[in-house]
Amino acid sequence: MVTSQLAKNINRTNFGQISENAVYEAKRSLLNWLGVAIGAAHHESMDKVLNVSRLMDSSPQATILGRKEKADMLFAALLNGMSSHIYDFDDTLLETVLHPSSPVFPAVLAYSEYKKKTGKEVLEAFIIGCEVQARLALAVYPSHYWRGWHITGSVGGIGAAAAMSKLLGLDEEKTSFAIGIAATDPTGLREMFGTMTKPYHPGKAAMNGMLAAFIAGEGFTSSKKALEAERGFINVLSEETKLELLTDNWGDNWEIEKNSYKPFASGIVTHPAIDGIIAIQRAHNLKPEEVEEIHITGHPLVKELTGKTDFTTGLEGKFSVYHCVAAGFLHLKAGVNEFTDEFVNKPEVKALRSKIHLTIDENIKEDQVKLTVKLTDGRELGHFVEHAIGSMVLPMTDQQLIGKFKDVTENIISEKSKELLIDQVYRLEELEDLEGFFQLCTPVESASRI
Amino acid sequence: MVTSQLAKNINRTNFGQISENAVYEAKRSLLNWLGVAIGAAHHESMDKVLNVSRLMDSSPQATILGRKEKADMLFAALLNGMSSHIYDFDDTLLETVLHPSSPVFPAVLAYSEYKKKTGKEVLEAFIIGCEVQARLALAVYPSHYWRGWHITGSVGGIGAAAAMSKLLGLDEEKTSFAIGIAATDPTGLREMFGTMTKPYHPGKAAMNGMLAAFIAGEGFTSSKKALEAERGFINVLSEETKLELLTDNWGDNWEIEKNSYKPFASGIVTHPAIDGIIAIQRAHNLKPEEVEEIHITGHPLVKELTGKTDFTTGLEGKFSVYHCVAAGFLHLKAGVNEFTDEFVNKPEVKALRSKIHLTIDENIKEDQVKLTVKLTDGRELGHFVEHAIGSMVLPMTDQQLIGKFKDVTENIISEKSKELLIDQVYRLEELEDLEGFFQLCTPVESASRI
Numbered sequence: 001m002v003t004s005q006l007a008k009n010i011n012r013t014n015f016g017q018i019s020e021n022a023v024y025e026a027k028r029s030l031l032n033w034l035g036v037a038i039g040a041a042h043h044e045s046m047d048k049v050l051n052v053s054r055l056m057d058s059s060p061q062a063t064i065l066g067r068k069e070k071a072d073m074l075f076a077a078l079l080n081g082m083s084s085h086i087y088d089f090d091d092t093l094l095e096t097v098l099h100p101s102s103p104v105f106p107a108v109l110a111y112s113e114y115k116k117k118t119g120k121e122v123l124e125a126f127i128i129g130c131e132v133q134a135r136l137a138l139a140v141y142p143s144h145y146w147r148g149w150h151i152t153g154s155v156g157g158i159g160a161a162a163a164m165s166k167l168l169g170l171d172e173e174k175t176s177f178a179i180g181i182a183a184t185d186p187t188g189l190r191e192m193f194g195t196m197t198k199p200y201h202p203g204k205a206a207m208n209g210m211l212a213a214f215i216a217g218e219g220f221t222s223s224k225k226a227l228e229a230e231r232g233f234i235n236v237l238s239e240e241t242k243l244e245l246l247t248d249n250w251g252d253n254w255e256i257e258k259n260s261y262k263p264f265a266s267g268i269v270t271h272p273a274i275d276g277i278i279a280i281q282r283a284h285n286l287k288p289e290e291v292e293e294i295h296i297t298g299h300p301l302v303k304e305l306t307g308k309t310d311f312t313t314g315l316e317g318k319f320s321v322y323h324c325v326a327a328g329f330l331h332l333k334a335g336v337n338e339f340t341d342e343f344v345n346k347p348e349v350k351a352l353r354s355k356i357h358l359t360i361d362e363n364i365k366e367d368q369v370k371l372t373v374k375l376t377d378g379r380e381l382g383h384f385v386e387h388a389i390g391s392m393v394l395p396m397t398d399q400q401l402i403g404k405f406k407d408v409t410e411n412i413i414s415e416k417s418k419e420l421l422i423d424q425v426y427r428l429e430e431l432e433d434l435e436g437f438f439q440l441c442t443p444v445e446s447a448s449r450i
Numbered sequence: 451m452v453t454s455q456l457a458k459n460i461n462r463t464n465f466g467q468i469s470e471n472a473v474y475e476a477k478r479s480l481l482n483w484l485g486v487a488i489g490a491a492h493h494e495s496m497d498k499v500l501n502v503s504r505l506m507d508s509s510p511q512a513t514i515l516g517r518k519e520k521a522d523m524l525f526a527a528l529l530n531g532m533s534s535h536i537y538d539f540d541d542t543l544l545e546t547v548l549h550p551s552s553p554v555f556p557a558v559l560a561y562s563e564y565k566k567k568t569g570k571e572v573l574e575a576f577i578i579g580c581e582v583q584a585r586l587a588l589a590v591y592p593s594h595y596w597r598g599w600h601i602t603g604s605v606g607g608i609g610a611a612a613a614m615s616k617l618l619g620l621d622e623e624k625t626s627f628a629i630g631i632a633a634t635d636p637t638g639l640r641e642m643f644g645t646m647t648k649p650y651h652p653g654k655a656a657m658n659g660m661l662a663a664f665i666a667g668e669g670f671t672s673s674k675k676a677l678e679a680e681r682g683f684i685n686v687l688s689e690e691t692k693l694e695l696l697t698d699n700w701g702d703n704w705e706i707e708k709n710s711y712k713p714f715a716s717g718i719v720t721h722p723a724i725d726g727i728i729a730i731q732r733a734h735n736l737k738p739e740e741v742e743e744i745h746i747t748g749h750p751l752v753k754e755l756t757g758k759t760d761f762t763t764g765l766e767g768k769f770s771v772y773h774c775v776a777a778g779f780l781h782l783k784a785g786v787n788e789f790t791d792e793f794v795n796k797p798e799v800k801a802l803r804s805k806i807h808l809t810i811d812e813n814i815k816e817d818q819v820k821l822t823v824k825l826t827d828g829r830e831l832g833h834f835v836e837h838a839i840g841s842m843v844l845p846m847t848d849q850q851l852i853g854k855f856k857d858v859t860e861n862i863i864s865e866k867s868k869e870l871l872i873d874q875v876y877r878l879e880e881l882e883d884l885e886g887f888f889q890l891c892t893p894v895e896s897a898s899r900i
Contacts, residue, residue, distance in 0.1 A: 045670060045671075047668075048665055048668035048669055048670045049665055049668070049670065051668050052661070052664040052665050052668060055523070055664065056506070056508040056509065056511075056522040056523065056524060057508055057509035057511075057522070058506040058507055058508035058509070058522065059506065059507035059508070061506075061507075072506040072507070072508065073505070073506065074506060147686055148680070148681035148682075148685060148686035149686065153634075180641075180642065180645075180647060181647055181650065183639065184603075184637060184638055184639045184641075184642050184647055184650070184651065185637045185654060186636070187634060187635045188634055189633065189634045189673075189676070189681055189682060189683065189686055190681040191630075191634075191673045191675070191676060191679040191680070191681040191682040191686075192630065192634050192672060192673055192676075195630075195671045195672050195673055196670050196671045196672070197630060197631055197634055197670070197671070197672040197673070200631065200634070201634065204635055211502070214502040214505065215498055215499055215502050218497075218498035218499070218501050218502060219498055220495060220498045220499065220646050220647070220650075221495075221645045221646045221647070222642060222645050222646070222647040223639075223641045223642055223645055223647070225641070226639070226641060226642075230598070231598035231639055231640040231641040232598075232639060232641040233639065233641075235598060236597055236598035236599065236639055236641075
């Protein structure tokens with residue numbers, strides 16, 4: 001009866017029982033998530049869904065982060081879930097490749113704005129929703145993912161329903177029904193990767209999970225063993241039956257504490273090299289014309305996944321370690337702006353890329369890299385990265401997360417709003433209402449990309 | 451490239467190319483579907499979802515069939531899809547147990563009301579949407595169903611998206627995207643059977659498919675091989691790969707022509723016995739006190755699935771062939787009103803049930819039954835049913851469908867409305883707009899069950 005036990009756990013867990021470290025990491029998760037959501041708010045796919053939401057002519061109940069428009073709660077959840085995953089720059093639980101924030105925060109925040117919930121309630125619901133989906137992800141991984149489900153969408157709806165059940169104050173039975181209704185409504189085939197439908201998955205998960213909790217709250221019935229039954233979620237969508245992972249040692253520690261953040265907007269195998277070149281540049285501040293050649297020695301996957309040399313789009317640039325290193329050299333970062341079509345085609349970027357070479361070495365680990373920069377004056381600068389920033393061993397610092405937040409929200413919200421938001425996120429549990437918080441996520445006229 | 455080919459077929463098929471017989475069967479499907487949707491409009495589960503839809507405070511764009519309230523298009527699709535499946539009394543494609551009308555009509559009708567589409571456009575979109583979902587059901591059956599998917603929900607969303615693509619006039623590429631977005635968002639675990647979430651499946655399928663087509667219409671991109679790809683719908687949700695069934699011989703005939711309707715509101719194995727007792731009563735008009743004993747000789751499944759003798763709820767009565775025969779004897783029908791808690795507990799009903807006995811006989815086929823009624827005056831009346839009404843061999847006649855429609859909508863819409871609706875359904879292709887049609891589906895004050 002793990003579904004019932006989970007419902008009981010959700011119902012009986014309160015903010016006071018959650019560790020300080022979990023709360024701290026939840027706030028870091030929010031800062032990272034909020035930044036990437038605001039950053040992609042004006043992507044063309046957002047306009048398309050916003051146009052559809054307008055058809056229903058519903059109440060503007062919740063903020064579309066980074067935009068001046070509002071939408072009803074369900075569409076706000078869909079839209080914010082989408083935007084936060086558009087850049088593939090959101091947080092990751094590395095064991096299951098689940099992106100925990102993107103299906104859960106949009107539902108929790110939209111309802112909290114509508115119903116004037118406190119910062120503490122937001123954190124409580126988010127951490128509990130994350131716990132449920134992360135444990136479910138562990139229970140079905142890897143067969144679920146390998147079968148073809150985009151785990152962030154398929155499991156995320158249940159996370160959103162769990163978080164919403166907590167936020168709505170549902171009793172144990174209704175919470176189990178909310179999980180059931182969300183379980184019967186999974187979203188996300190991996191076939192959609194590379195299309196606008198990929199970020200639709202966490203958005204739709206947030207929307208589906210929110211709707212599930214709303215109707216369960218009205219007394220709508222569902223199965224009480226939706227996860228573990230013979231024809232329930234786990235058996236139908238995976239080959240795994242690690243049911244004990246769902247409930248064992250609940251509360252001893254929190255999955256959100258294992259959350260990780262991407263410092264760079266490209267695939268994780270490129271991160272050691274970007275990290276290394278930034279370290280060299282911080283020490284030496286080289287100009288491109290001083291460089292004769294940059295030599296990367298990396299793990300075989302670097303070449304396999306990111307060996308692209310000839311390309312014309314920003315998206316392809318994410319799959320070129322040469323471009324990633326050139327970006328890090330020139331800008332000391334590799335964020336959204338370093339992967340635009342315009343940037344990858346700049347003559348100076350292309351010129352630098354052509355000076356960069358890659359050798360693979362079986363003895364180098366995935367989060368390591370060796371870099372050698374040969375200068376025109378004959379000098380050679382070497383650098384070895386033992387663990388790339390953003391890995392479990394070397395998580396991004398608060399300062400780095402703040403830097404990422406500021407960078408990714410550039411030209412959308414003002415510098416002042418950024419500073420105030422960062423402050424509010426780090427003391428979220430003190431906020432009695434979030435009205436000011438949502439106003440800060442709304443661009444002022446002059447700062448909007450529209 | 452079956453998804454692209456399907457999109458092409460949807461785009462290039464027009465009303466004029468559809469056979470008269472398919473149009474005729476689509477109208478019969480509508481009459482049956484409309485009746486059961488109106489009939490269940492005031493079920494408690496409907497109120498629960500309606501309460502949630504009110505939270506969004508959206509425009510009353512489309513009729514909730516059988517109710518005075520309206521909802522926005524997406525919620526109207528959800529609500530009407532639900533109500534039509536609440537009594538398990540909707541139509542069935544017997545090869546795949548797909549209920550074709552319940553996920554498709556709600557989306558098509560809600561949009562047609564909003565956008566003032568013609569009756570011909572409704573029929574065209576419905577028949578094409580049905581064709582897509584019925585072929586997909588054949589392509590994934592039986593493994594998809596046996597894996598645990600409620601095929602009406604899981605495949606139905608793609609049917610709704612296909613129908614909506616036609617109704618919206620999407621081009622081939624956008625139609626393939628609509629299929630893709632719906633494919634990534636399936637609804638329906640069989641574990642939910644027996645709960646309010648079962649009828650949620652076709653409703654949510656209608657809602658998901660409608661949303662998919664709307665956003666595809668805005669240019670939102672998806673995979674163009676969502677059905678056939680390695681990690682697409684068919685491979686992820688079934689073990690079958692009968693891809694050719696999706697597109698071969700498109701237009702030669704139409705799956706809707708194979709549609710079947712339930713004459714009685716109980717499981718199909720009870721239908722021969724109900725059919726038989728009604729035939730006896732039509733001939734002899736017996737009173738219960740004239741009966742000493744009724745003897746049923748039937749297929750072994752009759753006992754296995756419907757052998758219940760001791761029960762107190764209407765729902766359980768559906769699993770008692772004794773009750774079914776008693777109902778047919780007393781009322782000459784076995785509709786919604788014969789399976790209420792009140793009716794199954796009436797003393798005269800219980801008294802008659804106790805006189806009914808069942809013997810199984812391996813030589814009797816599933817759609818056959820032998821009945822013997824022993825009268826108190828010593829006479830014996832025998833009747834053999836060769837094919838029960840409602841089977842493929844002996845479909846319900848128009849007169850019988852009209853009788854079912856009138857019966858199931860009783861006390862919700864007026865007799866006059868029923869007559870006018872029946873007339874409008876049978877000449878739907880002549881209707882230039884459906885305004886009057888939807889008004890007739892709305893109860894007048896005195897006739898409402900509210």
